[in-house]
Amino acid sequence: MxxxxxxxxxxxxxxxxxxxxxxxxxxxxxxxxxxxxxxxxxxxxxxxxxxxxxxxxxxxxxxxxLAGKDDWENLEIDAIVNTLSDLRARRKKKKALKETVLNETIPYYLTRLDAIVQKNKGHLALGRLTWVDLYFACSVPNYTSFVRNDILSKYPNLKTLQNKVYAIxxxxxxxxxxxxxxx
Amino acid sequence: MxxxxxxxxxxxxxxxxxxxxxxxxxxxxxxxxxxxxxxxxxxxxxxxxxxxxxxxxxxxxxxxxLAGKDDWENLEIDAIVNTLSDLRARRKKKKALKETVLNETIPYYLTRLDAIVQKNKGHLALGRLTWVDLYFACSVPNYTSFVRNDILSKYPNLKTLQNKVYAIxxxxxxxxxxxxxxx
The missing domain is CATH 3.40.30.10 (Glutaredoxin)
Structure with a gap:
């Protein structure tokens, strides 16, 4: 079938x-x-x-x-997904200004996301594995290839999350x- | 309270x-x-x-x-919402090129959306009133103010939908x- x-x-x-x-x-x-x-x-x-x-x-x-168990939980996941989309959009927009993206845009977002993961028991939302964790882990290689080094090395909570997803x-x-x- | x-x-x-x-x-x-x-x-x-x-x-x-009654229905609504977001993003991106937005981007999207409404019993998704209809009707004035005339006049199905929402x-x-x- x-x-x-x-x-x-x-x-x-x-x-x-x-x-x-x-x-x-x-x-x-x-x-x-x-x-x-x-x-x-x-x-x-x-x-x-x-x-x-x-x-x-x-x-x-x-x-x-891997979704939330009610509407509000889904909203909490969605908000982080949209933040990741914002980051992607800003990276694209400033393609000509690699320095700005590297020194301002990416640190701005990753610092905040790292703090969120720290507060959320190692996850981006709800304190447990949801689809935004997989979504994030899957996007990271794109960021990495852009800056040509392991961008997550400065963000230990995000790095741990990435490894956690890759270990499933x-x-x-x-x-x-x-x-x-x-x- | x-x-x-x-x-x-x-x-x-x-x-x-x-x-x-x-x-x-x-x-x-x-x-x-x-x-x-x-x-x-x-x-x-x-x-x-x-x-x-x-x-x-x-x-x-x-x-x-105003959501779908199951996951797939919500996906059908979401896809149209994202299409509206794409249109908004493209409008912003090409702010300097008003002519391109007016003569290419907006007609490209509105022609397709108008055809969708025609096929969907006067709605953008599922053949009935959902939140993407309200979302659309609410965004239209922004497009209108940008081009300084009633942009929907060439898209009768979208115009009818807008009026339907405004009449609630x-x-x-x-x-x-x-x-x-x-x-």
Missing amino acids: APAYKLISFNGGGAAERIRFLFKYGNIDFEDLQTPFGQLPVLEHNGKQINQSVSIARYVAKQVK SVIKSWIETCPKTEF | APAYKLISFNGGGAAERIRFLFKYGNIDFEDLQTPFGQLPVLEHNGKQINQSVSIARYVAKQVK SVIKSWIETCPKTEF
């Missing part, structure tokens, strides 16, 4: 990786199609297609029990087996 | 208006504080504060029964009574 979900993404595209992490986490089988064009990633399910990666991640998180057995084996360009 | 929610926003800020629309829709009492500074809007509830407006809107939408009695009386600068 074909998997109930089909994920269509760019060859080597990073946005889909956040969704794969969640499917892997929950041992949900999905068809992983990669193409060189289009507005991607797209999730297909029961004949319907959706093309917004954060929304897809939020949906999959619910299926794999299904995520660990996914990272080890997936093509490097994918990540 | 003090209201269970406090919404803290900029004087004249538009992002909070999307949240007010939802509180008004559901007849939920809230304290509406406006300040001239900070990362706003902020929603305060049970002593906790959250500062991401789209996440807040999603949460309030659930409280006023609680929204109608909110619009009529709120300070113009707020909108």
Whole structure:
């Protein structure tokens, strides 16, 4: 039987990786199609297609029990997810000003996120593992490749969180087996 | 008794208006504080504060029964919300190129959104009123003020939807009574 979900993404595209992490986490089988064009990633399910990666991640998180247990908890997770999106948007916006991003934007966000993790028993929200932890751990390699060194080394709580996510057995084996360009 | 929610926003800020629309829709009492500074809007509830407006809107939408009835329905709504956010981001990015925004970006999005409304029984998602309809109707005046004319006049399905939202009695009386600068 074909998997109930089909994920269509760019060859080597990073946005889909956040969704794969969640499917892997929950041992949900999905068809992983990669193409060189289009507005991607797209999730297909029961004949319907959706093309917004954060929304897809939020949906999959619910299926794999990494969402909040009520509306307010989901709001707390969402707020951190949006903060990560803000950081990504600011990095893009100031592409020409690498120094500004490196010396101001990234430290501004990571200092605050590190403090949040310290207060939240090692997690970004709710004091337990939620999808924003996976979302974060999955985004970090992009930041790292941008600044060409391990950016989290100055943020011990974030670094520990990243390692914690990478140590989840299904995520660990996914990272080890997936093509490097994918990540 | 003090209201269970406090919404803290900029004087004249538009992002909070999307949240007010939802509180008004559901007849939920809230304290509406406006300040001239900070990362706003902020929603305060049970002593906790959250500062991401789209996440807040999603949460309030659930409280006023304008969300989907299951996870997939919420994904369908979210995807359209994110498309509206994309449009806003592109407008900002190309601030210097008003002509490009006016002649390319806005028509690209509005044509597609208009077609979606036509297919969805007059709504942006699920064929019925959801929070993305209110979110959209509330954002339109910003686009309009940017291009200085009624941008929706070329998009009859979107125009009808806007009018439908504005005709909801609680929204109608909110619009009529709120300070113009707020909108």
